[in-house]
Amino acid sequence: MRRDIFHAIADPTRRTILTLLTLQAMTPNALAEHFAISRQAISKHVQILLECELIKPEYQGREIYYSLEANKMKEIDQWLNQFRSLWKTKFKQLDTLLHTLQKQTT
Amino acid sequence: MNSPLQFDFLVDKKKNTLTFIREFRAGKQLIWDCYTQHELLDQWFAPAPLSTKTKSMEFCEGGHWHYAMIDPNGTEYWGWTDYETIQSPDFYTALDAFSNEAGDINANLPRAKWLVRFTEKGANALVETVITYHSLQDLETVLQMGMKDGLTATLSRLDDLLIHLTK
Numbered sequence: 304m305r306r307d308i309f310h311a312i313a314d315p316t317r318r319t320i321l322t323l324l325t326l327q328a329m330t331p332n333a334l335a336e337h338f339a340i341s342r343q344a345i346s347k348h349v350q351i352l353l354e355c356e357l358i359k360p361e362y363q364g365r366e367i368y369y370s371l372e373a374n375k376m377k378e379i380d381q382w383l384n385q386f387r388s389l390w391k392t393k394f395k396q397l398d399t400l401l402h403t404l405q406k407q408t409t
Numbered sequence: 410m411n412s413p414l415q416f417d418f419l420v421d422k423k424k425n426t427l428t429f430i431r432e433f434r435a436g437k438q439l440i441w442d443c444y445t446q447h448e449l450l451d452q453w454f455a456p457a458p459l460s461t462k463t464k465s466m467e468f469c470e471g472g473h474w475h476y477a478m479i480d481p482n483g484t485e486y487w488g489w490t491d492y493e494t495i496q497s498p499d500f501y502t503a504l505d506a507f508s509n510e511a512g513d514i515n516a517n518l519p520r521a522k523w524l525v526r527f528t529e530k531g532a533n534a535l536v537e538t539v540i541t542y543h544s545l546q547d548l549e550t551v552l553q554m555g556m557k558d559g560l561t562a563t564l565s566r567l568d569d570l571l572i573h574l575t576k
Contacts, residue, residue, distance in 0.1 A: 309549050312422060382549075386427060387418045392456035394416070394431045397443055400453045401435040404443075 308379055311355040316340070317348050321371065324358060328370035415535065425545055429538045437527050437534040441498035444525060444536075447474065455479075459486075464510070470495050475512050489514055490523075500526040519547035 312318055316338065323329060323337060331349060335342045349369065352358045357375050361368045415432040433440050443449045447463035455461040455478040462485075466474040472492045477485040489508035495501040503523045507515040514520075524539040542548045 309545050313545055315423075318422070383420050383427075389456050390418070390429050390431075391416070393453065394429075394433075396453040396457065397440075398414075398433065400443060400449065401433055401439060404439060404449075405435060 306351060306354050308355050308357060308375060311352055311357050312379065314348065314351075316345075317352055320345075320348060320352060321357065321376075324369060324371045328361065328368040330366050330368055334369070414533075415530075422545060425542045425548065427540045427542075427548070430535060431538075432530060432533050432535050434533055436532070437529050438498050440534050440536060441527055444527075445497075445501070447476070450474070450476070464512075468492060468495070475508065477510070485510065487512075498527055500524065519543060519550055521547070 312321070319337070320334060323334060331342070331346060334349070335345045338345055349358070352369075353360065355375075357372055358369045359372050361370060414434065415430065417428070417430040419428040419430075420426075421428070443453065445468045447466040450466075451461045451463055453461075454476070458481050459478045462477045462479060464475045464477065466472075466476075468474070470492060474490040474492070475487070476490075477487050479485050487508045487510055489506045489512060491504045491506070493502045493504060501524075503525075504520055505523060506520045507518040509515070519542060522541045524537075524541075526537040526539075528535045528537070
């Protein structure tokens with residue numbers, strides 16, 4: 304199955320993990336404490352986020368800290384912005400049409 | 410007199426909705442007509458360089474709009490919209506779909522629910538469009554449909570060009 308940023312943010316638990324990591328880098332144990340589900344389940348979600356490169360591991364001694372890849376998160380916004388430009392074009396066209404219609408009635 | 414027109418684009422990743430709020434320098438009724446009469450829809454609905462061609466339209470609850478967006482090479486991309494509730498001239502809700510020329514809905518592609526609301530803002534009017542997808546992945550599929558033929562790239566280029574021209 305193809306894994307990308309949209310797959311990553313499609314799940315509420317993964318979105319919560321990302322939100323937690325916006326505050327600070329965290330170890331897997333510290334992350335798991337925020338959830339009622341098992342450590343293994345959290346670990347699976349973390350694995351998916353790693354595969355999608357939305358988070359990165361940093362090793363400090365024997366501990367792993369996960370932190371957010373802010374640049375990757377930006378991809379989501381860039382992608383959504385394409386919708387914005389499509390609609391901008393459509394609305395500009397509607398402006399023109401409205402202008403023409405108004406001229407016809409006056 | 411040329412005060413900038415309001416344009417808001419909001420994404421709710423939890424509810425899988427896209428919301429566009431746009432102000433138009435015209436009365437509410439005229440804008441309503443532009444959204445609900447196919448002779449007018451044909452003149453603006455598809456973003457340039459695409460054009461719109463209506464095959465059939467019945468704007469009423471349970472009615473539909475069957476149309477094509479045509480690219481400069483003449484390729485037709487067919488769409489189908491089912492109208493659900495209509496309260497003229499305040500709002501309507503609809504369900505969109507990809508289809509073919511015969512009007513068969515493509516069940517493999519996502520459908521989205523549309524709520525389009527019209528309100529007055531002084532002499533102008535605001536149109537709020539809320540599009541709800543089943544999931545963000547649905548949204549991605551829809552965008553990829555456009556990406557397939559480089560359409561989106563073309564449009565972003567055009568948009569950049571427009572920005573330069575208007576500066």
